[in-house]
Amino acid sequence: MRNKQFYNRQHIFILSRKIKLSAVLLLVTLLQQIILSIQGMITPNISLSLGTVWSAAAVTYSVLSYRNNLHRITDDGIKIRLGIFFSKTFTIPFRNILTLTFRQSIFQRLAGAVDVISDTPARFTRFGDMSLCLKIRSALAVKKILSAPKGKLYRCDSVRILLMSAFRSNPASGLLILAPVVYRLGNISGFTLRRIRKMLAIPMTAKEISDTAELAAQIMVLCWSVSLVVRFLGYSNFSSHSQGEFIVSSRGFFTRILSFSRRSAISAVVLDSTLLMHLFGLCSVSLFTIGSEKKSADKNMILPSDTKSSAHHMLHDLFSIRGKEKIVSRPKKIFSYIRMPLCFLGADSIFLLYIYHRFGISACTILSLSVPPILWWILFRYAAYRESHIGICENCFCVCTFSKMTLRHYYIPFEKIQKFRITQNFFQKKSGTCNFCIYVYSEKKICIKVRQLPKDFVKNMAATQL
Amino acid sequence: MLQERNIISHKALIVWQIRAAAVFTLFSAADIVVLIFSAETAFVIWLFAAALFLAVRYFIIPKEFSACRCFVSDESIYSEKGIFLHKRISVSFKSIQYCLILRTPCERIHGICTVVLLCAGSFETVRGLSLRDAVSIDRRTRGFANAKQTVL
Numbered sequence: 303m304r305n306k307q308f309y310n311r312q313h314i315f316i317l318s319r320k321i322k323l324s325a326v327l328l329l330v331t332l333l334q335q336i337i338l339s340i341q342g343m344i345t346p347n348i349s350l351s352l353g354t355v356w357s358a359a360a361v362t363y364s365v366l367s368y369r370n371n372l373h374r375i376t377d378d379g380i381k382i383r384l385g386i387f388f389s390k391t392f393t394i395p396f397r398n399i400l401t402l403t404f405r406q407s408i409f410q411r412l413a414g415a416v417d418v419i420s421d422t423p424a425r426f427t428r429f430g431d432m433s434l435c436l437k438i439r440s441a442l443a444v445k446k447i448l449s450a451p452k453g454k455l456y457r458c459d460s461v462r463i464l465l466m467s468a469f470r471s472n473p474a475s476g477l478l479i480l481a482p483v484v485y486r487l488g489n490i491s492g493f494t495l496r497r498i499r500k501m502l503a504i505p506m507t508a509k510e511i512s513d514t515a516e517l518a519a520q521i522m523v524l525c526w527s528v529s530l531v532v533r534f535l536g537y538s539n540f541s542s543h544s545q546g547e548f549i550v551s552s553r554g555f556f557t558r559i560l561s562f563s564r565r566s567a568i569s570a571v572v573l574d575s576t577l578l579m580h581l582f583g584l585c586s587v588s589l590f591t592i593g594s595e596k597k598s599a600d601k602n603m604i605l606p607s608d609t610k611s612s613a614h615h616m617l618h619d620l621f622s623i624r625g626k627e628k629i630v631s632r633p634k635k636i637f638s639y640i641r642m643p644l645c646f647l648g649a650d651s652i653f654l655l656y657i658y659h660r661f662g663i664s665a666c667t668i669l670s671l672s673v674p675p676i677l678w679w680i681l682f683r684y685a686a687y688r689e690s691h692i693g694i695c696e697n698c699f700c701v702c703t704f705s706k707m708t709l710r711h712y713y714i715p716f717e718k719i720q721k722f723r724i725t726q727n728f729f730q731k732k733s734g735t736c737n738f739c740i741y742v743y744s745e746k747k748i749c750i751k752v753r754q755l756p757k758d759f760v761k762n763m764a765a766t767q768l
Numbered sequence: 769m770l771q772e773r774n775i776i777s778h779k780a781l782i783v784w785q786i787r788a789a790a791v792f793t794l795f796s797a798a799d800i801v802v803l804i805f806s807a808e809t810a811f812v813i814w815l816f817a818a819a820l821f822l823a824v825r826y827f828i829i830p831k832e833f834s835a836c837r838c839f840v841s842d843e844s845i846y847s848e849k850g851i852f853l854h855k856r857i858s859v860s861f862k863s864i865q866y867c868l869i870l871r872t873p874c875e876r877i878h879g880i881c882t883v884v885l886l887c888a889g890s891f892e893t894v895r896g897l898s899l900r901d902a903v904s905i906d907r908r909t910r911g912f913a914n915a916k917q918t919v920l
Contacts, residue, residue, distance in 0.1 A: 378910065379866075389876070391869040395910055398865045423888035424865035 309372035320364035450546025466607035467533035780896025
């Protein structure tokens with residue numbers, strides 16, 4: 303452990319990330335100097351000196367931490383030593399790694415570097431147990447240790463990837479339809495936007511529409527298109543397969559991501575669909591493992607936007623989820639599902655009436671933009687009510703519920719259920735309904751909840767099956 | 769079976785006392801800012817800090833050191849710590865994911881370290897171990913990790 307010669311440093315590319323922030327800070331200080339000294343507001347040297355000192359300190363710290371961040375890959379784990387004044391030494395055994403991600407941006411590809419991020423049940427930091435920027439040779443050495451015969455490849459075609467990108471690009475895309483028909487928006491937003499439009503020389507293509515409304519619509523179209531392209535590139539080359547005890551997924555065009563998830567660490571398999579996907583009969587498949595909550599929404603996905611029959615076929619092949627789902631119980635009362643959006647709609651309507659009398663039609667037009675999203679929300683909640691249920695398969699427990707604006711269908715192996723909870727408030731006691739929660743194996747307290755189920759069914763099912 | 773040897777090093781007492789002295793020195797340096805506004809207030813604050821430092825240095829730290837124990841068996845680690853709130857922890861090697869060995873500059877000079885035992889969803893800290901004992905705990909944890917057939 304004391305021989306530094308057996309340890310390697312990370313790829314020098316990591317310095318660029320740390321120094322980037324210092325360079326930005328220095329640049330901001332310089333710009334501030336130029337602007338304020340022209341206006342004669344401050345003496346130039348003081349803040350520039352402070353900015354320079356800060357940047358120099360940040361660069362020195364980055365270089366020192368790069369020199370002191372060492373690692374060594376052995377047959378049974380990765381040994382890491384880091385820290386300048388306060389040294390940390392630890393070894394992560396490969397046996398305990400549950401998810402391992404290799405990530406390479408286009409700049410890293412040119413430099414020959416790869417980010418390797420690993421996760422264990424220990425949850426050392428909020429972002430993962432280990433994150434190293436390695437040379438490609440070292441990353442391949444790590445990958446080789448996990449190698450095993452590959453299973454069937456599940457590849458997604460470009461049309462489905464494009465659909466997935468469209469579904470996830472911008473939830474407010476419905477506003478695109480309304481913005482061009484909002485009258486007199488320019489009177490409210492003022493002179494500035496009109497000047498911007500003239501500066502950008504955007505041609506007017508619609509009649510009887512205020513300049514500002516059209517500009518707002520064009521900006522939204524541009525933003526949504528950019529978001530769509532970025533998402534499409536993020537999902538391109540999407541494929542997944544099983545490899546020994548791991549489920550492997552790869553994706554990305556500019557930034558390539560290769561993710562290994564240990565099969566034994568999978569707490570649940572989830573079929574996700576937004577409302578639009580649900581209407582088209584499509585869903586995506588994601589894994590719920592240790593560390594899932596550290597990643598953003600779609601990083602655990604192994605199959606984007608496919609038909610439900612293909613998704614079930616994949617579940618059978620990769621996870622041995624057998625048998626048809628037998629639905630045990632569905633929610634009884636729709637009102638608790640649509641209560642919240644109805645309240646918002648009611649409040650919105652009252653506010654509209656109030657400001658119409660005080661401020662006239664112009665202010666109303668802005669507020670009326672909030673009505674379509676609320677109506678979409680009500681529609682989603684109705685779909686969630688229709689789809690929510692609990693069920694049983696041959697070797698797993700099924701829960702269909704919703705989270706934010708996504709329908710989620712969980713398949714949880716019986717051995718991964720930590721506990722379940724049945725709760726009733728005062729009104730539910732009178733009506734004979736309950737809320738059913740299942741806790742799965744996870745770092746944080748993750749609860750999968752279905753509301754307003756009939757209590758007798760749920761109690762009998764819990765007693766016999768769980 | 770637990771080994772009879774308490775593996776907490778006697779040098780831990782010296783390091784903790786040095787740490788208390790360093791904190792008191794830093795506080796005294798910060799007290800100079802108060803001195804600019806009021807010498808009497810700064811002096812009173814410094815007196816309180818000095819009294820607290822003496823209490824910690826000569827009473828609390830020795831008590832804390834004598835209450836700290838750590839024993840290692842073939843299958844688990846047993847540790848005790850705390851004066852007012854006394855904790856007894858037993859951690860099995862099988863449930864340790866990996867060990868983290870932390871060393872401050874002062875600990876490095878005196879040849880001791882702090883070991884953090886990371887388990888699924890929680891961690892335990894054992895302070896004042898010698899580096900040799902820390903490395904041996906780390907090796908044993910890895911041995912148990914490699915012997916495991918399944919992770920969960």
